[in-house]
Structure formats: C-alpha cells, structure tokens
Amino acid sequence: MTDLPLKSIIEAALFAAGKPLTIDHFIAIFAETSQPERSVVRTVLRELREEYAERGIELVEVASGYRFQTKQNLTPWLKGLQPERSPRYSRALLETLAIIAYRQPITRGEIENIRGISVSSDIIRKLHDYKWIRVLAHRDTPGKPALYGTSREFLNYFNLKNLNGLPPLTELMANAQEELFETEEKKEEEINPKN
Amino acid sequence: MTDLPLKSIIEAALFAAGKPLTIDHFIAIFAETSQPERSVVRTVLRELREEYAERGIELVEVASGYRFQTKQNLTPWLKGLQPERSPRYSRALLETLAIIAYRQPITRGEIENIRGISVSSDIIRKLHDYKWIRVLAHRDTPGKPALYGTSREFLNYFNLKNLNGLPPLTELMANAQEELFETEEKKEEEINPKN
Amino acid sequence: MNSNSSTISPPLNPHRWGGSTPSQREGARGRVPSVIVQGTELETLPTDLYIPPDALQVFLEGFEGPLDLLLYLIQHQNLDILNIPIAEVTQQYLKYVDIMQEMDLDLAAEYLAIAAMLMEIKSRLLLPTANESKDSEDPRAKLVQQLREYAQYKQAAQDLDNLPRLERDILPVSVEQHEIPKEIILPQITWSALLEAMRDVMERANLFTSHHIMSEPLSVRERMSFILERLTESKTINFIDCFTLEEGRGGVVVTLLALLELTKESLVQIVQPKPYEMIQVISS
Numbered sequence: 001m002t003d004l005p006l007k008s009i010i011e012a013a014l015f016a017a018g019k020p021l022t023i024d025h026f027i028a029i030f031a032e033t034s035q036p037e038r039s040v041v042r043t044v045l046r047e048l049r050e051e052y053a054e055r056g057i058e059l060v061e062v063a064s065g066y067r068f069q070t071k072q073n074l075t076p077w078l079k080g081l082q083p084e085r086s087p088r089y090s091r092a093l094l095e096t097l098a099i100i101a102y103r104q105p106i107t108r109g110e111i112e113n114i115r116g117i118s119v120s121s122d123i124i125r126k127l128h129d130y131k132w133i134r135v136l137a138h139r140d141t142p143g144k145p146a147l148y149g150t151s152r153e154f155l156n157y158f159n160l161k162n163l164n165g166l167p168p169l170t171e172l173m174a175n176a177q178e179e180l181f182e183t184e185e186k187k188e189e190e191i192n193p194k195n
Numbered sequence: 196m197t198d199l200p201l202k203s204i205i206e207a208a209l210f211a212a213g214k215p216l217t218i219d220h221f222i223a224i225f226a227e228t229s230q231p232e233r234s235v236v237r238t239v240l241r242e243l244r245e246e247y248a249e250r251g252i253e254l255v256e257v258a259s260g261y262r263f264q265t266k267q268n269l270t271p272w273l274k275g276l277q278p279e280r281s282p283r284y285s286r287a288l289l290e291t292l293a294i295i296a297y298r299q300p301i302t303r304g305e306i307e308n309i310r311g312i313s314v315s316s317d318i319i320r321k322l323h324d325y326k327w328i329r330v331l332a333h334r335d336t337p338g339k340p341a342l343y344g345t346s347r348e349f350l351n352y353f354n355l356k357n358l359n360g361l362p363p364l365t366e367l368m369a370n371a372q373e374e375l376f377e378t379e380e381k382k383e384e385e386i387n388p389k390n
Numbered sequence: 391m392n393s394n395s396s397t398i399s400p401p402l403n404p405h406r407w408g409g410s411t412p413s414q415r416e417g418a419r420g421r422v423p424s425v426i427v428q429g430t431e432l433e434t435l436p437t438d439l440y441i442p443p444d445a446l447q448v449f450l451e452g453f454e455g456p457l458d459l460l461l462y463l464i465q466h467q468n469l470d471i472l473n474i475p476i477a478e479v480t481q482q483y484l485k486y487v488d489i490m491q492e493m494d495l496d497l498a499a500e501y502l503a504i505a506a507m508l509m510e511i512k513s514r515l516l517l518p519t520a521n522e523s524k525d526s527e528d529p530r531a532k533l534v535q536q537l538r539e540y541a542q543y544k545q546a547a548q549d550l551d552n553l554p555r556l557e558r559d560i561l562p563v564s565v566e567q568h569e570i571p572k573e574i575i576l577p578q579i580t581w582s583a584l585l586e587a588m589r590d591v592m593e594r595a596n597l598f599t600s601h602h603i604m605s606e607p608l609s610v611r612e613r614m615s616f617i618l619e620r621l622t623e624s625k626t627i628n629f630i631d632c633f634t635l636e637e638g639r640g641g642v643v644v645t646l647l648a649l650l651e652l653t654k655e656s657l658v659q660i661v662q663p664k665p666y667e668m669i670q671v672i673s674s
Contacts, residue, residue, distance in 0.1 A: 009272045011251030012265040015565040016273050029275045056207035057563055070207040070561040072554050077204045077224050078561055081212045086557035087313075091454050094547035102546055114539055117455030117500045126312060129287045158553045159560060167549040169542050210563035252565050264566035273567065284577040286587065292579075293588035299615045300657070309595050324574050331618035335656055335674050342657070344615035353581055358612035367589050 006036060007044050014048075020065035020156060063155030063162060093123050097132060101154070102169060105136045105147035124148075132157065201231060202239045209243075215260035288318050292327060292349075296361060299344035300331045306343075319343075327352065450490055456504035457540040459486060464537070471537060474530055476515055480508040507533065613648035618657065621673040629660060629669035 010026050017025075026041050045066060049059045057068050070078060079086075089097075096119055099111050112118050127133040132154035138144040155162065205221050212220075221236045240261060244254045252263050265273060291314050294306050306314050322328040327349040333339040350357065453459045463482050464471055487505055490497050514529040554560055620627055633645050649671065652658040662669045 008251035008266065009269055012269045013251075013273055013276055015252050015263070015563065016265050016567045017276050018562075018564055021276075025276070029272050056203035056205070057210050068210070068563045069556075070211050070563060071203070072559045074204055074207045075559050075561065078208055078211045080224060081208055081216075081220070082557075082561070089551070091547065094551050095454060095543060098546040098550050099543050101550070102543070114543060115455055116457035116504065116536065116540060117498055122311070125286075129285065129312065131285065157556045158550070159555060160553070167546070167553070170545050207561075210565065211561040213564050262566050270567070282575060282577045284579060288577075289579065289584055289587035290591050293584050294591060296584075297588060297611070299611050300618055310591060311594060325576050326574070331615050332622065332657060332673060342618065344618070352576065352579075353584070357609075359609050362585065364588075364592065367585065367592065 006040070007047065010041065010044050011048055014059070014066060014068055020062055020067040022065035025065065060159070061161055062159060063152040067156075069159075090123075092120070093126060096123050097127060097150075097154075100127075100133055100148050101150050101163065101166060104149035106149075107139055107145040107147055109145060111148075130154075130157075201235070202242065205236065205239050206243055209254070209261060209263055212262075215257050215262040217260040220260065282321075284321075285318070287312075287314070288321060291318050292322060292345075295322070295328055295343050296345050296349070296358065297364060300342035301344075302334055302340040302342055304340060446489075447493060447495070450486070450493070450495055454544075455498070456483075456501045457537060458544065459483065459501070460504065461537060461541055461544070471541070472534060474534065476508065476512050476530060480505075480512050483508055609644045610647045610651060613644050614652055614657075617645075617648060617652060617671070618673070621658065621671070625672060627671050629671055632671060 009029060013026065013029060014021060023038055023041050023045075027035050027038070030036065045059065052059050052068075056074055057070050059066060059068055095115060096111055099114055100106055103110070103114075108119055108124065124133075130153070131151055133148050134151050135146040136149040137147045139147055150163070155165075160166065204224060208221065208224060209216060218233055218236050218240075222230050222233070225231065240254065247254050247263075251269060252265050254261060254263055287310075290310055291306055294309055295301060298305070298309070303314055303319065319328075325348070326346055328343045329346050330341040331344045332342045334342055345358070350360075353360075355361065453462065460479065460483060463469075463479055463486075464474060469475060469479070484505060487497070487501050490501070511529045511533065556562065617627075617632060629649075632649060633642050635642070637644075649658070649660065653660055656674055658671050659674050660669060660671055
C-alpha cells in the first residue's frame with residue numbers, strides 16, 4: 001500500500017481533469033523535488049483500478065491516458081440524465097472511417113476506390129469536426145492529395161488504447177450471408193465479457 | 196447493505212450527471228414499477244458518503260442536491276492540471292464564431308442550418324468561456340432558444356472598433372480570391388502586434 | 391434467370407414513391423408498392439428482384455454505392471462471390487439501375503460505370519478465346535477482388551459501430567472542483583483564419599438550398615444585438631431613445647432597419663399604449 005495522499009491526489013486529478021491523463025501528467029502535478037517514480041504511479045493506478053472494480057464506474061486506459069468512465073452495463077439507466085441523445089452515424093460515414101482506420105495513411109481517392117463511390121466532402125468534414133481523423137501528410141503525386149489517418153480522439157471515443165484494439169478484419173468468402181451473422185454473434189460474445 | 200445494482204446506478208449517475216442530483220432525480224431514473232423508496236435512496240447515499248470518506252473525492256449535499264467533489268485539501272495539487280498553453284481550436288469553432296459575428300442575433304439551430312452540420316455544446320461553451328459570445332435574448336418559439344451575439348471582448352481580440360470592421364459578405368464571397376488576400380494581409384498587420 | 395422475366399417499365403406516376411415523409415414510410419410498411427410491368431400492375435413483386443414489401447425508395451436509397459448493391463444481389467441469393475454467375479447478376483443489376491433512374495433517384499455515375507464493367511465482363515466471357523490456355527485470366531477476377539475488399543470494410547464498419555463508445559455506451563465522469571480560479575486562456579486565432587472560415591461556410595451554404603444568406607449590412611445586425619442587449623437591462627425602451635441623433639441620417643436608418651428586422655423576427659414589439667403616448671419597444 002502506497003501512502004494515502006499520493007493516491008488521493010491521483011484519484012482526485014483523474015476526476016477533476018475532464019480528459020484522460022497520462023503518467024507524465026500525474027508526475028507533473030508535483031514539485032520537481034517531490035515527484036513520484038513512474039513505477040509508483042503505476043502501482044497506484046493499479047490499486048485504484050482494483051478498488052473501483054466493484055463500483056459503478058471504472059478506471060480504464062485509452063489512447064490518451066487513464067480515465068474514469070461509467071460501466072457500460074449501467075448506461076441504460078443513465079441515459080435519461082443526459083440532455084442530448086447520443087448521435088447515430090450514417091453507414092457512409094462509418095465505412096469511410098473504417099477504411100481510414102484500417103488502411104491509414106490513405107487518400108480520399110483510395111477510399112473512393114474501395115467503396116466504389118465518391119466520398120462526400122461533408123463526410124470528411126464531419127470526421128474532421130469530430131477530431132477523429134487528421135491529415136498526416138500529402139502524397140507526392142499530382143494534386144498533392146491529403147493522406148488521412150485516425151487520431152487519439154478517435155481511439156478515446158471508441159474506448160480503445162491503440163489501433164490493435166480494433167476488431168480484426170474478417171475475410172469474407174463465398175455465400176457470406178450466414179457466415180456474416182455467425183461472425184457478428186461471435187464478436188458480440190468476445191466483447192461482452194469485458195464489460 | 197442495500198443491493199449492489201441500485202447503489203452502482205446511483206453512484207454512476209452522480210458521476211455522469213455533471214450537476215447536483217436530488218432524490219427525485221434518482222427515483223426518476225427507474226421505471227415506475229421498480230422505483231426505490233426515498234428512504235432506500237437516502238440509505239444508499241449515506242453508504243456512498245461513508246465509502247468515499249477516505250478517498251480523494253467526497254459526496255456532499257449542496258443546495259440543489261447531491262454531488263461528488265474533490266476534497267478541498269487537495270486543491271493545491273490540482274491547480275497544476277490547468278492548461279497553460281493557448282488551447283487548440285477547431286475549424287468548427289471558427290465557423291461557428293464567424294457565423295455568429297455576421298448573423299447575430301442567431302440561434303444555435305440557425306447556425307446549424309447554415310453550416311449544414313450540428314454545432315456541439317462544447318463549442319458554444321468554449322466561445323462563452325472565452326467571453327466572445329453572449330446570449331442576447333431568447334427567441335419566442337418552442338424551446339425558447341438562446342439568441343447569440345458577439346461581445347466587446349470579441350471586438351477587442353480582433354482589434355475591431357465595431358462589426359463594420361468585418362468585410363461585407365458580398366465582398367468575401369464574390370470574385371474575392373485576390374481581394375481577400377489583400378485585405379487579409381492588411382488586417383494581419385493590424386492584428387499581429389497583439390499576438 | 392428465366393427467359394420470360396419481365397422488364398420493368400416506368401411507373402405511371404413516378405411520384406407515387408417520391409417525397410414521402412418518414413411517417414408516411416412508416417405507414418406504408420407492409421403494403422406492397424405498386425410496380426407496373428409491361429403495362430399491368432403487379433399484385434406481387436417479381437421474385438427475382440428481391441424487393442422487400444416496404445418502401446422501395448428507402449430501400450434503393452439504402453445502398454452505399456454500386457458495390458454495395460452488387461454485394462446485396464450476390465449475398466441474398468447465396469451466390470458464390472468467387473464464382474459469380476455474371477449473366478444473371480448483370481441482368482439484375484441493370485434492372486435496379488433502371489428502376490433507380492426511373493424513380494429519379496440521384497444516381498451516381500459510379501453505378502453506370504459498374505454496369506459497363508459488368509457488360510464488358512459478360513461479353514468477354516461469351517467470346518470464345520482462341521488461346522484459352524495462355525490468356526486464361528478470368529475477366530471477373532478484378533471485380534471479385536474489388537467486391538471482397540469492399541465487403542471486408544463494410545463488415546469493419548459494422549464492427550466499429552458495435553464497439554462500445556462514448557456517449558452511447560459509456561459516459562465520461564466529472565466531479566465538481568473546489569474553486570480553482572478558472573483561468574481562461576484564449577486560443578490564438580488570426581483574422582484571416584476567421585474570414586476564411588466564413589468564406590467556406592458561405593460557399594457551402596450556397597450549395598444548401600436557397601438560404602438567403604445575408605444581404606443586409608452588418609451594422610444592422612450589430613444594432614439588432616445592441617437593442618436586444620439594452621432590452622435585457624430594462625424591459626422597455628422608448629422608441630425615440632433607440633436613436634442616437636449624433637450618428638446622423640445613416641445611423642438613424644440603421645437603427646430603424648434593425649428595429650424592423652427585430653419586429654419581423656418577433657424578437658421585439660413596437661407598441662403605443664395609447665394614442666399620443668410615447669411609442670415603446672418591448673421584448674416579446
């Protein structure tokens with residue numbers, strides 16, 4: 001057991017920050033002469049995670065660091081407290097986002113090749129507005145098209161630590177209809193125990 | 196000890212609500228057939244208060260209900276979490292600000308119509324925080340939406356004496372590619388000393 | 391596909407399917423939309439078209455492009471994606487494209503491009519190849535490759551949508567802080583960035599319908615804000631007091647226009663309680 005003040009400070013910081021915090025953030029809280037070791041911070045975070053395991057909220061690590069969030073299975077009860085309904089996203093937007101996530105860095109033209117149809121500027125703008133994608137560079141071909149990739153915010157939003165957390169791409173073979181359903185069900189099972 | 200789900204839900208609700216919650220709020224979370232007694236809710240709240248007594252945050256009752264807050268004695272450490280660099284801003288924020296400047300008084304819905312995309316509460320809040328916009332009145336339509344306008348601080352920041360200092364839209368719009376650059380350069384000179 | 395499969399001719403009234411509101415669509419559920427085939431209205435839909443019995447338009451608009459449509463045709467008939475019966479699929483695909491055109495749906499050029507590709511493949515398959523052994527590459531290969539890749543990402547999009555995510559499945563937590571004096575740091579925004587943003591918005595807004603984007607001079611809008619602000623301080627202002635004579639004729643006109651605009655938008659009312667009394671401006 002580490003000493004209490006350090007743990008309380010880290011705990012309070014997580015609650016007060018309003019955004020995920022990294023280990024560097026926690027260390028920077030303290031004056032230079034009294035900064036804790038990284039390993040100590042890690043231990044505190046592990047203890048906190050265990051202490052909250054049975055509570056209504058949980059400590060998780062996402063791309064930008066550690067954050068407290070509500071447990072997924074309680075969300076149905078909490079919906080009524082939120083003034084705004086959670087947005088739904090169009091298939092066109094999700095497909096574009098998925099292609100960028102799995103194939104980054106990628107140009108708009110390449111996305112269009114995969115989807116077989118043009119990608120509206122509106123979708124690209126929305127993805128920018130949500131801060132889910134960013135321009136990584138420009139390809140050195142005529143027109144210097146932008147190369148898109150996903151951002152930390154994208155991972156944070158989808159509760160992921162890094163891109164490896166994305167569901168693996170499934171290779172679709174013949175007569176995919178039934179297979180498709182099977183895969184979905186399996187996916188669901190894989191995900192649920194986590195919550 | 197009351198059963199866990201009820202306590203977890205009340206706990207998560209306190210964390211997710213972003214505002215103090217009353218006992219009525221807690222009861223309203225549940226379907227009519229399964230609403231807990233007020234006394235049960237009170238017991239849960241008392242238990243939660245005890246369980247958090249030794250932690251970095253505490254459950255308190257304020258005028259408008261119950262809420263979690265950071266412990267007072269930790270405040271000195273949490274100051275370090277405040278950002279020091281000037282914050283990043285999004286395209287969406289710029290566009291929203293520009294529309295408010297040109298079209299005030301204007302409601303959020305009207306801004307959304309012009310942008311063709313929704314405007315997040317976050318953006319409106321930020322613009323308020325910067326004191327660049329203010330609520331002038333409320334439109335007398337269902338929902339009484341707020342009418343936004345720009346503030347004196349906005350004019351100061353952009354070094355304008357009044358809104359007439361903004362170039363007229365017709366100028367911005369028509370032919371204006373070159374004109375714009377000229378105007379920009381001039382304006383940039385005027386403004387830069389401030390930044 | 392059997393030889394007597396009907397050709398779909400344009401519905402007598404193409405608007406029958408068009409412009410329905412969501413609630414109307416809801417109501418149409420379960421009813422069979424009429425399809426006119428060779429002059430006769432069909433009671434039931436041709437089975438080879440696989441049109442579900444609810445709103446056809448919604449259904450057709452639901453495709454995310456030609457590959458999505460092709461994939462649907464193949465998967466719904468349990469056809470082998472690796473060995474597509476091109477003649478059959480092409481015929482069905484063209485029927486859908488025809489219907490979309492006849493219904494005046496916004497048909498992206500890409501649909502026609504894929505139609506041309508299908509026909510080309512079909513004709514190449516029909517041609518007897520002289521040197522079959524040498525040039526044996528299946529003309530379908532490229533299409534199959536494209537379809538498989540698209541199917542993969544279509545699935546990936548669904549998987550992504552199923553991930554637990556903020557707002558819908560997880561909520562961020564926040565607690566009140568003990569009054570840390572909140573220091574607001576302003577972002578550094580340049581003048582040109584703001585103007586550029588506005589120009590973009592306007593260019594876009596022009597694409598959206600006929601938003602009467604902004605013709606009145608800015609000073610009027612500013613004066614509107616000014617008057618509203620004064621009305622938050624006192625519920626009523628004398629009409630006369632709205633004007634600043636020092637501003638001269640131009641200023642008076644601007645104020646008058648602002649008052650009229652505010653009245654038009656029902657934000658203020660201009661009233662005269664009794665004859666000969668002062669005219670007053672009150673907030674509505």
